[in-house]
Amino acid sequence: MDQAAVSTPEGRSPKAPVLPLDRAGRESAPLSLLKTAIQRREVTVVVVTVGVVLYFAFRTGAFYSVANIIVIAQYTAPIVVIGAGEVLLLVLAEIDLSAGQTYLTAPWFAYWFWSAGIPVGIAILIALALSLLIGFVNGFFTVRLGVPSLIVTLGTLYTLFGLVLVKSNYQQVDMPGGTGTAGKIFGIGAWSTILWALLIMAIIWVLLKKTRFGVHTTAAGGNLLGAAEAGIPVGRVKIWCFMIIALVSGYAGILDAVRIGSMNPGNTGLDIVLAPIVAAVIGGTALTGGRGTVLGTVIGAFFLGVLEDGFNIIGVNAQWFYFAEGVVILVAMAINVQLSRATARMKR
């Protein structure tokens, strides 16, 4: 013991000729940390989010309460889910504006089949199947008919919105939920939606980063022709991504409808889908394809959740939220562009 303790400082000084280690070791460590920080886009948004959290936490004690954290989590959950799906499409250099409407429409599907006498579980499965179909239609129009996805999904958005308006007779309805275990798992439990969201986000992250499908998605977004020349079925990959985002959006919608307990046909999906896209963008996903970060998107979603909630709590007029969101988009994008330039310079 004693010997070891004594020998250590002794051992160190001869072993470490002071100058080289200082230069090589000490200088490079923080420098490489800074490099990783700049190269990993997520780090920026984490820092900003933590800053905003601290700000609101100091402004008001109410921010810290479990009840409020649940509010943030519930607000954030669908943004996480749709945003993670949106990352797949942004990596493909595509976009899905209809995801928010799929989120709103899927529970209506479930409700209609349920009120027609079909058991709740099966009605939900049918609704999810129809969500997949929406995604397939989006993908088919984009890939096989060559219509830009921005336009295709705008078309789907209005089609679905119209469908809900007509079929619902503009009547708000109550969503079945109950107090049983099933209800708690699927939406009603306080943490249900956010846990589902994190699970779905993790699956999409694994899909994008750890599987063959993910490589093919990146390839199709980064070099469409080249990916096709390598024999990747790029059309099929794209259609699958449209189907995945539609499926998860529909699922998130059903969970939220069960949680809230009612549905209003007047809600439009465009409001809902913009937040996830903003989350993806401030999280560090470019719109140019080939790159995307699911993790950054999740943090971006929490950032939006915290911002909205914080403004609410400190009593800032809700309208200011949109103002702030706008400013955040501009600033985040400016930083992202600058960072990617810096990253490119560093790597060269």
Add this chain to the structure above:
Amino acid sequence: MTAPQAPGGAVPAGGQGGPEADTAILRAVGITKRFGAVAALRGIDMHLNRGEVLGLVGDNGTGKSTFVKVLCGFHRPDSGQLYLDGKQVNFHSVQDARAHGIEAVYQDLALVPQLPVYQNMFLNREETRLGRLGFLSNRKMRKLAKDYLSNIKVDIPDIDAEVEMLSGGQRQAIAVARATRQNAKILLLDEPLAAMGARESALIIDLVRDLSQRGVSMIVIDHNYTHLFELCDRLNIIQRGRVVFDKLVSTTSVEELTELMVSEYKRQLLAGHSDLESA
């Protein structure tokens, strides 16, 4: 002066024998392909002998790359037949042609800038585990890619570097390495040396020679006659979507090729490209 009317005179030797008694490993008969109003290929007849390196020469836009993309299954020909080892084949996809032992290096390299070197080398041939789920074995791919590159003496400092960060020559080397790694029977190389410096070119030329000695048959497109005479056994010139010249390297010369290309250029100037448009 040296036979500008080569087309008739230089028909491939085994051309009339039919697919039965075919010495060629790959034979194309009357391949046509059009893109809308543009006839890219207007009846290409070509054969590639076993173990041979065949050079394709021709100006830009004469259909060389399109032809290569037909041979590797990327494009389907509008008409004409392909014979592999004397048997007629129809490639429905790149995958299909690969299964028959045909590999291509495309002119545009078909690399994904945002993916690391090793994932590009395994693009659409990813090593995976857990069966059909398709989880990537990145460690295995990294090692295999590294080993192969150092085997063929291609120097890529970082196997994890995104291709975006590499030089043109390095990218080309990766694209070539990706194709040569597959133990293909037939390699199609569309301008494999275009972006390369002298050292890298020498390396790829060595690699091609080595593969050729091991019996791989190859078609090489290049604009540099010096490279072609160094690499190839036989040369074909493609003009206006047809093969118009077919000679062994030993029986032709840079002068003859230059002569032919220039006379075609003059002809086009005089014709004002009219026959290209009206195809």
